[in-house]
Amino acid sequence: MTAQTDTLAPVSALAHDLAEELTTNRALLRFATAGSVDDGKSTLVGRLLHDSKSVLSDQLDSVERTSAARGLDTPDLSLLVDGLRAEREQGITIDVAYRYFATPARTFILADTPGHVQYTRNTVTGASTVDLVVILVDARTGVVAQTRRHAAVAALLGVPHLLLAVNKIDLVDYDEAVFDRIAADFDVYARDLGIGEVTAIPISALHGDNVVTRSERIGWYDGPSVLEHLENVELDSDHKAQGELRFPVQYVIRPRSDELPDYRGYAGRVAAGTVRPGDEVVVLPSGRRSRVAAVDTADGTVDLAAAGDSVTLLLDDDVDLSRGDLIVGPGQTPEPVTSFAVTVTQLAEKPLLPNARVLLRYGTTLTRALVTSIDGRLDIDALRFTPAPDSLALNDIARITVRTADPLPVEDYRPGGAVGSLLLIDPADGASLAAGMVGDRVAALHPERHAAAPEETTPAEEDWL
Structure with a gap:
């Protein structure tokens, strides 16, 4: 036992030194991926992990065997991250998957979010604490409704950096004009969202073009690869x-x-x-x-x-x-209030109705609350709130007014969720109904589009408060 212990000691010390280096000497970038179904998001993530040598050999062997069994000539790298697909096939709720990898320049935490429109709520969860969002689009279809929805979510959450990955550029013969048109279309929408700068990169996740290394097949593009951008994007780690x-x-x-x-x-x-x-x-x-x-x-x-x-x-x-x-701190002290506006994303399939009794969690506080009114639902294309619906459905982004039983020192949402984030909970079963950001986030992006505040209403069931 002594000899074995002596043999393992240097290995343990090496592991400790490596862990210390990864946590202290390298900056950490949190980023999320988003995109429509079949835009190649799983292949992009798999390519990032594979080409940055962040895949264990047994994992790669398994992917190669499965790919060969399916008659493929090359490994299907999307299989590295296809746990979500397996969940979908089993009828299990699909959630955000977090993956970790490192390069000599940085360490990364990747929030891999599902692409289907019905899982937009998970994009909100995955992007709520990140520094950057990678939005994929298919070069053949360009900017679609789900692309705009993901960009709007990133803007509402205040994500500081956006990377537009125009994937499957090989399927349009690496056409520069196609890339320029898609980048210009997205740039117009991003400016409407108040996003100051977007980095657009043409890629082929299947063949590895511009994912980790720059591609010689895209000679007209002289910018960074996806990984190079992730390694060098400026971080505001102290915000x-x-x-x-x-x-x-x-x-x-x-x-x-x-x-x-x-x-x-x-x-x-x-x-x-x-x-x-x-x-x-x-x-x-x-x-x-x-x-x-x-x-x-x-x-x-x-x-x-x-x-x-x-x-x-x-x-x-x-x-x-x-x-x-x-x-x-003693400076700008938030004043406790019992009624305030919230921008919410509906998380539950159960509709959220006006005068609904809910529990509201703000920080470590849990209190009873009423949804006194639904003031408007966000139109993703127009980037403004449309007239109030009768109820909120799954994935709706809306502005509501809530009234709480106890005064809360709320303040407008800050990017990264440092303050101003909350959760609405069903008091019957404890299920999450909606995630919220204090204030009118659309008005914060576009004051000129801010609709008049709704008239004050009296809660239908005062006894709840």
Whole structure:
């Protein structure tokens, strides 16, 4: 056993060093793929994994055997990511698949979203925390309704970077005019969405043209490959750490021990901003002010915590705090309100009706709420809200007004979901009904298209609140 332990020790140390290098020395890019059915999204993801040497040998062997059994001359790389197709064949709910790979330049987390229109809700889930979205289009069909829908979702979520991959360029004889027309059509729509810059790349995921390496068969294109763009796109990794502190309290820690008789810590995850010992903070909804005495972690006390860090805050004063309360910076303090507008994407097949009783989760707060009105549904082509429907159906993007039983310190949605994101829940079975962003996101993109606010209505069932 000693000899075996001695043999394994260098391997363990090497694995530790490699893990440390991947997590500390390389920037992390989160990105999502989106596209219509049969645009070649699975093949693109498979090609990225294969050509960047991020596929294990046994996985590749399995793909080669399956491809040969189907009579194919070359491996079908879409099989590397076809777990979603297997789920569809079994009638299982199709969800977002997350894949991880790395190159010498960066590490990547890929949210692989299904392409069918009925799964647009999953595109919302997959794109909600990413830095970049890759939207695929078929060179033979160009920009279609689902392309516009995915671009609109990315814009509403505030995704900072968009990459248009014009796939199957080989099936139009690598025609530059076809690529230019599709890129121009998409660019017009992107400008209407308020998206400042779109990178368009002609690719053939099947043959590997411009996916990982640049293609000699597309001599008229002198830009980067898809992977080169992913490795070099500028990241605003600190955007959540900017601005005022937002710290939703998840749990109050009161250990019963002689060593820490007076310990009272407020545990949670920093949603936005930074926090240090000595910082002045405001506790919501009470509005009381205090100062941070210490910032504790599982590894001990630290001098700074930033967005994304899970920590425990200790305050100078004995403040009455519980799960669902919010600790914020002293500057722009959100005012707790009970009625506000929300832009939602319908997640459930069950229709969402006006005056519906729901549970609303905002941060760590869970409260009763009423959908007091449905104010309009988004027209993907016109990029404005159309007259209010009678109800919201699956995948509808709409503006609604909600009224809550408890005052909530809500504020307009920020890209990346640092603040302003919420969930509507069916109180009967706990199912998610809709994902929401506080405020009118379409108005934020296009103030000139903002429709007049609906007249105030009285909830039909006040007893719910």
